[in-house]
Amino acid sequence: MKYNSLNQHKSFQLLVTLSIALVGGLLFNRFSLPIPWLLGTMTAVLIVNQLSWTQLYWPVFLRNTGLIIVGYSIGLTFTKDTLKLMITHLPSMAFMTILLLLICSGMAFIISRTTSINFPTALTSSIPGGLSQIITFAEETKGIDITTVTFFQVTRLIVIIFAVPFLIFSPIFSSGSSASIPDVISEGTSSAFFPQIILFGLFSVGMALLGKKIKLPTAFLLGPILGIAALNIVGFKGPPLPASILDVSQFLIGGYIGLLLKPEKLRKKASMIPIALISGIMLVSFALLLSFLLMYQFNFSFITSFLSMAPGGADQMGIIGHELKADVTMITGYQLFRILFIFFAVPPLLKWVLRAQMHHMISKND
Numbered sequence: 001m002k003y004n005s006l007n008q009h010k011s012f013q014l015l016v017t018l019s020i021a022l023v024g025g026l027l028f029n030r031f032s033l034p035i036p037w038l039l040g041t042m043t044a045v046l047i048v049n050q051l052s053w054t055q056l057y058w059p060v061f062l063r064n065t066g067l068i069i070v071g072y073s074i075g076l077t078f079t080k081d082t083l084k085l086m087i088t089h090l091p092s093m094a095f096m097t098i099l100l101l102l103i104c105s106g107m108a109f110i111i112s113r114t115t116s117i118n119f120p121t122a123l124t125s126s127i128p129g130g131l132s133q134i135i136t137f138a139e140e141t142k143g144i145d146i147t148t149v150t151f152f153q154v155t156r157l158i159v160i161i162f163a164v165p166f167l168i169f170s171p172i173f174s175s176g177s178s179a180s181i182p183d184v185i186s187e188g189t190s191s192a193f194f195p196q197i198i199l200f201g202l203f204s205v206g207m208a209l210l211g212k213k214i215k216l217p218t219a220f221l222l223g224p225i226l227g228i229a230a231l232n233i234v235g236f237k238g239p240p241l242p243a244s245i246l247d248v249s250q251f252l253i254g255g256y257i258g259l260l261l262k263p264e265k266l267r268k269k270a271s272m273i274p275i276a277l278i279s280g281i282m283l284v285s286f287a288l289l290l291s292f293l294l295m296y297q298f299n300f301s302f303i304t305s306f307l308s309m310a311p312g313g314a315d316q317m318g319i320i321g322h323e324l325k326a327d328v329t330m331i332t333g334y335q336l337f338r339i340l341f342i343f344f345a346v347p348p349l350l351k352w353v354l355r356a357q358m359h360h361m362i363s364k365n366d
Contacts (some may be wrong), residue, residue, distance in 0.1 A: 013057035020044050020056070021255040034165035037250035038319055042161065045258030052263050058255045064208070066252030067220040072204045073241055073249075074221075074318050075228025077329040083233060086333045092297065093337040096290055096309065100338070101346070103286050104128065107279060115275065120353055121145045125152035127346060128283060128311030128338070141350065151269040152276050154260040159280030160312040161257065165320055167284070168303055193239045200238035203227060218339060221318075225332065250319055283311050301326065308334035 024044025028036035049056050108122040117125070121144050127134055138149040204224040211223025228238060266273075291305035300308070304327040307317045317335055321328040 010057055013055050014059065016054055017045060017056040017058050017255060020048050021251060025251055034169040035250065035320060035323060037247045038254040039162065039165065041251050041254030042258040045255050046158070046261065049259055050263055050266065056259055058259050060256065062252045063256035064220040066249040068204050068208050068224050069245060069249035070318055071208070071221045071224030072200065072228050072238065073246060073322065074328055074332050075225045076232060076238060076240065078229035078232050080233055082329040086329070089333065093334055096334065097338045097341045100128065100286065100290065100311070107282060111275060117145070117148060118143070120350055121148050123353070124350060125149045126279060127342060147265060147268065148272070151265050151272060152279065155276035156280035156283065157257065157312065158261065159277060160284055160310065161316050163281070163284050164310050164312055168306065168320065168324065196239050200228070222336065246322060287311055300330070304330055307331045
């Protein structure tokens, strides 16, 4: 009886949250604001959640469903030619990733010197990796303040998700944003859409679950991307998705992001809000500068270059790239390379820093 009551309570919270998210998406869409079903949904849920009028609930499986949809669409953009092109860009991907991480390390050093936050916590807070991977690493590593890391990461993510679309859609940069890329979004459906989409959808879900099992970073996005890309390259191309389904994926991801910044965390870290905001703005600014290097080196469009460098994650930048008809394959390539590099290279580095600090403290006490 108690279980059924709890279940009904969660269902009511979900219904309220979905209604709030829908109102936010409709308002942003009505006023033609950028990425309405991501930003509008996120904004509405974020505001109501901070006001604490009612308890909100957004199950993670909704976010994961949205990621699978985005992963499928991004996977469709991969061809043999784009794969060869990505391989030629590996040195550039490595250089840009290392340069961005060095910038983040410098920011972390300044934060640790000007606040009470220790350097490992500041560095973990500043790294532009996958949100869930960074927070999981912080939870598993002694000497890192998980609350501070979560607050900084979520605050920066929200700043970036707002700043990047508005910057890109601004008159200064919006001209010439289109690029010639494979069409992965189709208005309406064709006779070939069913039943093929069911088979490709089940395959995408299977790849997401496999990715989760083998602990891929951002598994529900990366799994479908890799699986659909592999099928696409060998000649089994899935049907393109209607734009309305991409809108649904934005909705499912936006509501989840809106609930990440908990009111109690915001109250505890209120004094850190300016630092977290400045950190996010600086990262966007550095990404903007690095994007000009890409434009100069490879003659990319500004949109493709900026989204490749923007520290917002492959899912959010992939969605924005879809909206602007940018080179989604290249954007995803740079974003995923950075995620994988951070996933494999940064944890050992942070553990080394923590050990070095521990030895320094022991020797100082002796």
